[in-house]
Amino acid sequence: MDANGWRQQVISAWQQFDEDTLNLWQEHKQKGGSIYCRKACGNCCTLTVNCSYPEAVILASALTPRQHDLVLARLPLLEQLCSAATDLKTFLVSHRNQAGGCPFLDSEECCSCYADRPLSCRALLSTRPEAWCGVDFSTLHPLEKQAFLSSLDAEVVAYPSHYLARPLEQAAAMEKSLDDEFAMQYGVKISGNLIWLLGLELNSQISERLARQEEGIIDWLLQQQEQYPYLLQVTESP
Numbered sequence: 001m002d003a004n005g006w007r008q009q010v011i012s013a014w015q016q017f018d019e020d021t022l023n024l025w026q027e028h029k030q031k032g033g034s035i036y037c038r039k040a041c042g043n044c045c046t047l048t049v050n051c052s053y054p055e056a057v058i059l060a061s062a063l064t065p066r067q068h069d070l071v072l073a074r075l076p077l078l079e080q081l082c083s084a085a086t087d088l089k090t091f092l093v094s095h096r097n098q099a100g101g102c103p104f105l106d107s108e109e110c111c112s113c114y115a116d117r118p119l120s121c122r123a124l125l126s127t128r129p130e131a132w133c134g135v136d137f138s139t140l141h142p143l144e145k146q147a148f149l150s151s152l153d154a155e156v157v158a159y160p161s162h163y164l165a166r167p168l169e170q171a172a173a174m175e176k177s178l179d180d181e182f183a184m185q186y187g188v189k190i191s192g193n194l195i196w197l198l199g200l201e202l203n204s205q206i207s208e209r210l211a212r213q214e215e216g217i218i219d220w221l222l223q224q225q226e227q228y229p230y231l232l233q234v235t236e237s238p
Helices: 003-030 053-062 065-084 088-098 130-134 142-151 165-186 194-204 206-211 217-227
Strands: 050-052 188-193 232-236
Touching (some): 050 165, 050 194, 053 194, 053 206, 165 188, 194 232, 217 232
């Protein structure tokens, strides 16, 4: 599949997901539930964003020169945080505390690449006010934490989070489908931190090198995974 084919497949997945999510949002409201996501809330944009490589390829091709520079400027910090982390949890905490918000947030805390954001961003629908999306739960008093957990409907949310479960489940299934299709064509699955994947595509043109079956490219990717385990996941197809 060429670049245009990938673009259409990814965009179709995004469009289908958005349509299904809108229907779910309306269904949730009809049952008395609330979704608090709104323009410029931005707290979820301090979380680590992981995505499939096909999505990163499409977003990389749509970046403005300024966004391109913002991605490259973030890479040294990600490398530093990954190298210093002793485990995934340590990396996630340090990322949120030290990396700040997503580099694509504009001056009004709005997403500057909203139309091309990955499924993992599209899937976060908050059933609690926006402040809860920025809370560090490790700092909460046990009684506060228990009160929050007790307030959640475990049949609706991805417990113990306050995000709706069904969009997260659908996004995971769609990501797997994109990953599987990519692996069937190129012999490798690639996923990981959104900004790191964008950096790989911008700096190393991974999709082009895989498309022309460059010798050693998959081995190089596996070495990169070993060096940056919290930023990149690579699985060679049998």
